[in-house]
Amino acid sequence: MPAPSPIARLPLCQLPAGAVGRVQAITGDEGFCQRLREMGCGEAALITKISGTTTSLCQVNGTRIALNHSAAMNILVERVPVPPRTESRRA
Amino acid sequence: MQLPAHINPPAPKRNAAPARAPVYALVGNPNCGKSTLFNALTGLKQKVGNYPGVTVEKKVGTAYSQHGQPLTVIDLPGAYSLAARSPDEAVTRDVLLGRRSDTAQPDRILCIVDATNLERNLYLVHQVLDLGRPVIVVLNMMDLAAEAGMAVFPDKLAQELGVPVIPCEAVRGKGLIELRLAMSRADLPLSRHAWDVPGAIAPAVAEIQASLVAHDAKSPLIARAESLLLLTDQDSVRVAGSTPLSARTTEILAGWQKRWSAENMDWAGTLVSSRYDAIGRIAAEVVQPGTAGQGPSPSDRIDAVVTHPIWGWITLGAVMCLIFVSIFTLAEYPMNWIDRHIAALADWVKGSMAPGDLRDLITDGAISGVGGVVIFLPQILILFFFIGLLESTGYMARAAFIMDRLMSRVGLNGKSFIPLLSSYACAIPGIMATRTIEDPKDRLVTILVAPLMSCSARLPVYLLMIAALLPAERVPLTTKVGIMFLMYFLGTFAAFGFAWLFKRTLLKGVPPMMIMELPPYRMPGVKDVGLHMLERAWIFLRRAGTVILGISIVLWFLSAYPKAPAGASPSEQLSGSFAGMAGHALEPVIKPLGFDWQIGIGLISSFAAREVFVSTMGVVFNAEADDGDTAPLRSALLKARWPDGRMLFTPLVCFGLMIFYVFAMQCISTIAIVKRETNSWKWPLFQTAYMTGTAWILALLVYQVGRGLGF
Structure with missing residues (x-):
């Protein structure tokens, strides 16, 4: 399968199901950004999108998390090729 | 070093x-x-x-x-x-x-x-x-x-x-x-x-x-x-x-x-x-x-179904149906058992004590008041059994995930689902469950609408009114169940509607951001679920033994004093009592809804707890059977008349009363817990005003429009 073409940042809610994104930036409420980082979903974390556009179901560091649309809109990711294992938090 | x-x-x-x-x-x-x-x-x-x-x-x-x-x-x-x-x-x-x-x-x-x-x-x-x-x-x-x-x-x-x-x-x-x-x-x-x-x-x-x-x-x-x-x-x-x-x-x-x-x-x-x-x-x-x-884990495979856009809803619907059917069918036997024993206890006290105020205080005040609430213990236990089960297996987070899309339409997020679900049993644990909601405005909106979900205390009122409205011999069971579901639907719809309104007016804010962990599925821990149920049962019984016992005694006093002359019937006694006076004072406000002063007494006494309405009606209309069996009370209600001879409990009035109870804030314990949670009297008073105000307006509309249409 050809590697996806390098594209600019896109919100997590627009990442297709099954794709992996690396968090580039988190915007919005400071407290929420802080919590995302504390839960290991900060900048450089790898997120696998499982399903959803309104409410996103994702896998981060082996944990399943649900993010609502507002939250997923504020997480900007860069799509990366699906690695053999996507469990590691940081590259 | x-x-x-x-x-x-x-x-x-x-x-x-x-x-x-x-x-x-x-x-x-x-x-x-x-x-x-x-x-x-x-x-x-x-x-x-x-x-x-x-x-x-x-x-x-x-x-x-x-x-x-x-x-x-x-x-x-x-x-x-x-x-x-x-x-x-x-x-x-x-x-x-x-x-x-x-x-x-x-x-x-x-x-x-x-x-x-x-x-x-x-x-x-x-x-x-x-x-x-x-x-x-x-x-x-x-x-x-x-x-x-x-x-x-x-x-x-x-x-x-x-x-x-x-x-x-x-x-x-x-x-x-x-x-x-x-x-x-x-x-x-x-x-x-x-x-x-x-x-x-x-x-x-x-x-x-x-x-x-x-x-x-x-x-x-x-x-x-x-x-x-x-x-x-x-x-x-x-x-x-x-x-x-x-x-x-x-x-x-x-x-x-x-x-x-x-x-x-x-x-x-x-x-x-x-x-x-x-x-x-x-x-x-x-x-x-x-x-x-490397391949999908068992949790992943289950999630593929239960978080699926279509299968997820079907699963959630099936789970909710199972919970409701269990609450209304399995609880029947233990409820009847409790009811029989409470009646037996009251009879035993009546047989062992000399007639007098003390005996009436114990039987009509304490035993019937607390008994009328303790009877719901099986339903509450069943609901908490399911909530404990759903939480310990990990499904509850999936249910919140599925509901998030619907909740986001009214400005809330999936985390408000668990408090609202708990409120079907009782608004108090529902309000306590809001503590996990991070956004203060979302938490407050959830607290404000949670008591609109039809709690188990409304059930006896619905049952009594359906029995009076639809005689068993003429109406199939499905119609009664349909009316019951209509009441539950109205409460749920109102909760979502008011949440939408509050999020756009009083408690405006940026759309909340939700992040929620979905734990892997686990086998439920029987001990944990059991302890969770015991804990809830204890909290519920403690409330029944303190707040509700106190209120029952006060209500008994208000309906027993001042004493009517010797030889007066129980309904004459009630009419002249403090509670009767309050009912008469309330009548001008509730007459446009088709309610008289006797129903007024029920509304006032059930301000303490909704289920008290049924036992109060038993006292007011001098029904001979205890309040758990609605059949004799139904006959008594059907005989009730206005002074001009018109029937009091017409189908329209029964329906209006049910609508009133769907919306009205008739629960002192809920008011107390909202006060504690919001740390002010402003919100519980606002909540009481908006809920009871809506109840009055809708009951008025039902009665007046119904009469206009010839019902």
């Missing part, structure tokens, strides 16, 4: 065991198995209360050391970080930092860690180690880590952190003896783990630490932990009972934040990142990532 400048020397070791039972605090991330471990350690020796001023539950239990010495264990609410985002997490933070005057700072801390997700769980442990208290780390779910092909080395973790690390499988009781042995140690080492605070932030940490020692009477180690926390906490969540910071410390903190903001520096992000760097180094030594599990 010379310690780095920012590390204070540890306190001298205590050689002797403390005279009182040492206090352990249990902390950990949500879903790490903390409650299971608490139950395993303390068994039935638990006390559930509340932290004063907040509706966060305070669970304290007694465990025993290997030598039989009692140990006090406080189960703190689950938290991802000490930088609190919800009242639950704020309580955990405040207890650990010694900020609460109602709870002494724990002597020792048990950190429960999910071995399958060590890195994220170590974030909280890392913050706790900064507190300078003796810590024991419990590596829970070692079996699941092994199943996932991961190798976790407790000895290496103990070496890295410098504290005892106990591998454990709380569900199976494995590792508990080793844990008790560690808890029995007279002296526990303080952590040797040191991490580098980023250079740009270190001077701020030192200055705030010095101020906390000088102005807030903190010990140096706690002060350092708190200064690190204050820089990431943003002090966003303050709860009642938490000691505020001194003006000087607040000023220093604000000064640094202002300076960093001007320099465009992300100090909070830098601190989190440096912690994760330190944790990453530890995790690399301690965990060997799994080789198994």
Whole structure:
């Protein structure tokens, strides 16, 4: 399968199901950004999108998390090729 | 060895065991198995209360050391970080930092860690180690880590952190003896783990630490932990009972934040990142990532169905149907049993005591009042059995995920679903469950609409009115069930409608951001679910034995005094009583709804609790049977007439009464808990006004439009 073409940042809610994104930036409420980082979903974390556009179901560091649309809109990711294992938090 | 400048020397070791039972605090991330471990350690020796001023539950239990010495264990609410985002997490933070005057700072801390997700769980442990208290780390779910092909080395973790690390499988009781042995140690080492605070932030940490020692009477180690926390906490969540910071410390903190903001520096992000760097180094030594599990896990396969856009809704619908059918069918037998025994008790008291006020007070006041509420215990137990089951299997988070899309339409998020679901049993546990909602406005909106969900106390009113409205011999059961569902639907629809309205008017805010962990599916712990049910049953019975008993006695007094002349019938007595006078006074307000003063007495008395309406109607209309059996009461209601001879309980009035009870705020206990949760009288009064106002308007519309249409 050809590697996806390098594209600019896109919100997590627009990442297709099954794709992996690396968090580039988190915007919005400071407290929420802080919590995302504390839960290991900060900048450089790898997120696998499982399903959803309104409410996103994702896998981060082996944990399943649900993010609502507002939250997923504020997480900007860069799509990366699906690695053999996507469990590691940081590259 | 010379310690780095920012590390204070540890306190001298205590050689002797403390005279009182040492206090352990249990902390950990949500879903790490903390409650299971608490139950395993303390068994039935638990006390559930509340932290004063907040509706966060305070669970304290007694465990025993290997030598039989009692140990006090406080189960703190689950938290991802000490930088609190919800009242639950704020309580955990405040207890650990010694900020609460109602709870002494724990002597020792048990950190429960999910071995399958060590890195994220170590974030909280890392913050706790900064507190300078003796810590024991419990590596829970070692079996699941092994199943996932991961190798976790407790000895290496103990070496890295410098504290005892106990591998454990709380569900199976494995590792508990080793844990008790560690808890029995007279002296526990303080952590040797040191991490580098980023250079740009270190001077701020030192200055705030010095101020906390000088102005807030903190010990140096706690002060350092708190200064690190204050820089990431943003002090966003303050709860009642938490000691505020001194003006000087607040000023220093604000000064640094202002300076960093001007320099465009992300100090909070830098601190989190440096912690994760330190944790990453530890995790690399301690965990060997799994080789198994390349394909989807069993949890993934279940999720593919239960979080599916179509199958997910079907599953949720089936689960909800199962819960409701169980509540309404399985509960019938124990409810009848309780009802029979309460009636038998009242008869026994009547037979054993001489007639008089004292006997009437006991039978008509205490036994019938408390009995009328205790009868709902089976329904509440069944609901909490299912809620416990859904939570312990991990499905509850999926239900919230599925509901998020619907909730977002009205401006809430999926986390409001669990409180609203609990409110079908009783609004009180529903309101208590809102403590996990992070956004204060979302929490308040959920609290304001939760009592609109039809609770089990409305059920007897619906049953009585349906019985009066639709005689059993002429109307099929499906029509009755249909009307019942209509009432539940109206309540639910109103809850969503008002949430939508409040989020657009009174409590406007940016759309809330929700992040929620979906734990892996697990087999439910029978003991945990059982304890959860027992705990709820106890809280419910305690309320019945205190608040409702008191109100029942007051209501009895109001309906028994002043005494009517000798020979008067019970309904004449009631008419002239204080309650009767109140009913007459209320009649002009409720007459447009088709209700007379006798129904007015029911409305007033059921302001204490909705189900009291049924027993009051029994007294008012002089029905001979006890209030549990609606058939004789139905006949009595059908005979009731206005002074001009018109029938009182016409189908339209019965329907109007049901509509009134769907919307009206008729529950003193709910008002009291909303007052406690919101810390003011403003919101419970507003809630009572909007709910009862809506109830009045809709009952008026039903009656007047119905009459206009010739019903």
